[in-house]
Amino acid sequence: MDPSSPPFLLAKLTPLHSEQLLQGLNVLRQHQELCDVVLRVGEAKIHAHKVVLASISPYFKAMFTGNLSEKENAEVEFQCVDEAALQAIVEYAYTGTVFISQDTVESLLPAANLLQVKLVLKECCAFLESQLDPGNCIGIWRFAETYGCHELYLAASKFICQNFEDVCQTEEFLELTHSELDEIVSNDCLNVVTEETVFYALEAWVKYDVQERQKYLAQLLHCVRLPLLSVKFLTRLYEANHLIRDDHTCKHLLNEALKYHFMPEHRLSHQSMLLTRPRCAPKVLCAVGGKAGLFACLESMERYDPSKNSWETVASMADKRINFGVGVMLGFIFVVGGHNGVSHLSSIERYDPHQNQWTVCRPMKEPRTGVGAAVIDNQLYVVGGHSGSSYLNTVQRYEPISDSWLDSAGMLYCRCNFGLTAL
Template identity: 70%
Template sequence: MDQQDQSYMFASLTRPHSEQLLQGLQLLRQDHELCDIVLRVGDAKIHAHKVVLASISPYFKAMFTGNLSEKETSEVEFQCIDETALQAIVEYAYTGTVFISQETVESLLPAANLLQVKLVLKECCSFLESQLDAGNCIGISRFAETYGCHDLCLAATKFICENFEEVCQTEEFFELTRAELDEIVSNDCLKVVTEETVFYALESWIKYDVTERQQHLAQLLHCVRLPLLSVKFLTRLYEANHLIRDDHACKHLLNEALKYHFMPEHRLSYQTVLSARPRCAPKVLLAVGGKAGLFATLESMEMYFPQTDSWIGLAPLSVPRYEFGVAVLDHKVYVVGGIATHMRQGISYRRHESTVESWDPESNTWSSVERMAECRSTLGVVVLAGELYALGGYDGQYYLQSVEKYVPKLKEWQPVAPMTKSRSCFATAVLDGMVYAIGGYGPAHMNSVERYDPSKDAWEMVAPMADKRINFGVGVMLGFIFVVGGHNGVSHLSSIERYDPHQNQWTACRPMNEPRTGEFMSYLETPSVQYFVDNNCDYCIWKMLTDACNWINVTVASLSHRRGLCHRGQLPLCGGRSLRVILPEHCPAL
């Protein structure tokens, strides 16, 4: 190598140089050397260098370089900044560090905001976000809004929505202004199990100062999704709550909500859809067990996140099984019956099951539940009034019409009046407190429909579908039952029908683009979204447009196997490999 090439080098000393520079400036400040500005707050005086303050604060830069009188002065007095906060910001200018605590942040953040010290302001916001709890989130939200901290305000609002049931019991909640309360309870992302929680929160807020706040009741009731309340609750509300009973506007709102239940022809109006839209909650689908190909039975479970179009694996079932029922009750997933694969002396065999197991999402574990009285596969499973119903199915020899229900409080299965007909491969739905058993096979393909009234423990036949169907999708939206696709014993179906319980009538809707069998649907918590699964089509997601029942194919992350699914908190799905979406907010009949 040429000697001349080694005669120079470039040394990068940025970090040690920066540290040395800051340390040197700090020593000069502490010794009051070369200081050209004194910041005065009350009786306190803080010595500093204009160039240092201007380098970290646009506020100081404008003060010392503009046409302000402070440009030539050697002392500046501050009237509206806390002494400790100003001292902390000056220390930050010379050290790059700042101490933030619950005691200092309330004065430090406004000072950083006024002086436009963005990094300190950002750290103050991050600190407050880390301190959010049910008792302070409303106060932090106000604080953030006052000083224009947009991200912190969003974080506080999100916390309020996600923890509303705790927040609405705090002192901060009761001290909300009417406008602040209106904004919170109008939020689509308020996370509540039922809309009753929102009403009770408003009622508690009004009773906190009933004389002053009673006048706001009708306006606040507009924020409650009243159509989502049950008829029983609405009726009891009218009878027992004198605040509502004595207010004409409140009575009108309750009457409109009752019309939603008793006059379904008005449900598809724009205003009604808005007031009846469910609030958002975490939307996930669980894919449970099922089959991989013709012979392999699965025990694995996966969770699908629609927001990110991704799947994750979860704890497996205790045994591989398929053709079971699945539903969600009390925040747990129940897998009921089906056909399970067992091993005996190294030889596998399949058996129709009466066993039941439940999955706890908090611990990601499965637990055994009391057995049913009968073995059932291809059964129907629904949840009604906090109880789990198992309907019909096939026990390996006979098609069943028997029904039993699981009572969690008693941890036992109880017999229920049997269906009028034996059914397997059928669909079930719950609407207006009634259980519907739709179509199926037993031992012929059926289009018949029957309905169970729990108050009478009795079944009655209702209007049949136009088509016989097995292995089809069913969903409940806006007070109607939708059935989709399936097989009629001769061919696969693309048809869709809608049942109106008040008219006891099925109406044909615009069909799918192609016939589908093995589709099972789940109503998400968005206003009208249906996810469903197809046994025969891979890697596709479908949606129905809200205005014309047009079907669109959309890409989605695929399941790893054909399997049963359920939507956490809503209707079960079962079978298939691909996902589709249906959005029939307005589904015109043909």
Template identity: 35%
Template sequence: MSEHSAVYNELRLDQQLCDAVIRVGNVQFHVHKVILCNCSPYFRALFTTWSTPDSRLFDIPNVSPDMMKVIIDFAYTGFVPVTQQNVQELFIAADQFNVNGVIQACSDVLEEQLTIQNCISTWWFADTYYTPDLKHRVFLFILNHFEEVAATSEEFLQLSAQQLTKIIENDRLNVNTEKKVFEAIVRWIAYSAEERREHTSLLLPKVRLALMSPEYVLNSITHNELVKASKECQPILLKTLQVMLDLRTRRLSDLASCNALARPRLPPAILLAIGGWSGGSPINSIEAYDVRAKTWFPIIHNEEIPRAYHGTAFLNGSLYCVGGFDSIQQFSSMDKFDLGTHTWQEVAPMHSRRCYVSITVMDGYIYAIGGYNGQHRLKTAERYQPSANQWTLIAPMHHQRSDASCTTLRGKVYICGGFNGDECLSAAECYNPEMDQWTLIAPMGTSRSGIGVIAYADQVFAVGGFTGTARLRTAEAYNPHTNTWHAVPSMFNPRSNFGIEVVDGRLFVVGGFNGFNTSSDIECYNVETQEWSDVQDMEISRSALSCCVVYGLSNMAEYAAPRQPLQYPIEEEEEEEEIEV
């Protein structure tokens, strides 16, 4: 509260210089007209347009004394005590008097309190009181948690057909398989089958049926009682089979991106491949992999300096490129790419030049560990705090190491392998930030420089690399509970200095050097099946790159594969229904 506000509030509490009385039922509030005018357009109109200048007593209907007190207190102090108990009643009162500060505070609390069980009623509430920003954020919550909402929420069963359509036709609907969308429709219809079965043909074409397996469509959907009973569904199924046949002969293409039955949904996360060494020199290009569309495509961005043997991190909606090498000098610099505005900005440099650096993120900090400064292999480490734009040195490692790789798991940083200037390392260690201390852990079974290290399935995976004589296909995983390493299935191809990340529940290895050439080759590992599989190649062969996964972006479509306007197999003429409480 400012000094002036404190004075005004003291005068109000002492009922001095007050020129109006707000009466709610039998409760009176002595106020200063100018203070309430500053807080709310409602009160400005009440005091200047809807009454005469000499009016002093104002009866306010349809609000409780408690809520009016909170509104008046906010007008004088700028503080509003929003609680789980009063948030909706206070929101309604603030909406009635158009007090934007209170509306925003209530919106923030409603968003913080979102759960699987209350998100739909909050969506309805936000629509009723016309708060588009809150309504949009709650809608995104529903889309992001759709599988849980559809399977467990009682509110889900109260949606209208048009509301359900709005949800399941959205590209941002986050489902692992389209089977979950079909099952959600069946659950919704079954809640009131006689009344809702007529909506089957409205809802079915919103499912991306052509992305399912032909066996599931033919055996489960075609024979579903609701689908069999609807004549309007038969042409939808025929169209689905036709699209499936078309897609069998080619990759997901323009046909898939515009056809509603085959159009991949937007992924919840995007895998980026950034910079690296290609064609004999460092590059600055960025490619993105869309796991739903199964394709790589270039990201257009303002020019960033070419760099290789660098690290990247995603934090607070921005991409950071750390250290590296431009074929002439090693960098201590770090550049930040705002994924919302597509612009680069240089931020605070590290204490040391670091190429072959290991980078990871933990608890809101970016860690930069080891590397090569042009003269020495480093054992030093530091971390960056974005809010302060500042790097701070932390305890040094036990080993000098460049060309290592690191990850975070259960509140600790793990770093493995690398090169100490004389030999490739099998040594590994972990960092505890609470104690600012590194501890040696069991060494890997193989020495690995140019290694890929990533946390996956509650273990630390160490993949590929260079022994000093050969590039590796092998991989091993560390169990922190037993301090032991065990072998996991080998990759198809040997590689070192590649990108590694986990996205869509799978471990991806990207590009690298195979001993003869830089590679555009990608493969991924599924821990459940314990199998590697091929992924579409990048457009550019590159090694010494860095990979990063970005998520939670409001403009995710700008980093996903382009999608054309949808074409539905059957055009609906019904107007979109307004949300009703």
């Protein structure tokens, strides 16, 4: 260093400087000094600095820097903003703090949303999410949808589904519109022990204003997974429930549900599959077939439940299999091809977890061992493998509703024992 150079110090005091700057600006505002805009709500007038407001709000920035008349005006009138909410947002601009309570949030959130003050809006949403309970979750759900608060809307929707058995006992639930109720009870994540809860909730909603709401019963009954109800319950509804008995469409839906129990061939119809998906189905791991030791092939299947940390043996396949393909679609497990220890297989089997049984389906056109299988759009693609005499590049597509096979474009090369996935 040159000894003749004057000494200097560069002090980095950014947090202290920022705090001092805000405090200084706030003092100027409180004394109405150097203020260049007045925000008027009714008879109330709020003095502020345009540059401060524009720094925290794209709404104010556009107002004061664009081609709007407010750019030159010293006074701006607001007609759709609550006075206390606007005052709170101006305070936030100068202090970085805002007071949120049950009394203020309903006016503060719409104001923050309109003025595009994102941090205040985020804090309002977080506050409402922390206040969710069975008695207010539907109101918060509607509120979030009205103001486009997507994350709060999802949180409230999740809360409604998780606590449905309590929520459906509230006054808010009975005051739902039919379209809102349809959206809720259609949700796959509705947390109910039995579909009876869903039916009784719909029935209570209809009876709350039966003259006006009875016309929606059939539409809403479509949302109940009727085939998951017992034969006894379905029969009792058919015989004793006058709301059901007097509606032709409702009776038809019950008939279809009874067919599911008494006529297994109807279970693969598209409608039956939609109506038998369990709510909040637990995720389990299935181990199917394979080898026990050096030579023994297995037809058995075991199921692991992570929530219980336990394995259980379930129904066995019709055929022993190794080196087969497997896919999951429409709530069923499909296993295809493979080898049974003696010969290559062209057969395919379907496992129904609700009935705990396997069904043999229409076989492939040729046997395949070491095959690849993947599901796209509820169709099972079976690719390559070995037929017992040659390696294959052919691809077949299985359509479960019609229980039929179609040829698809073949691979460029023959392959066996390879990896395959749908993306």
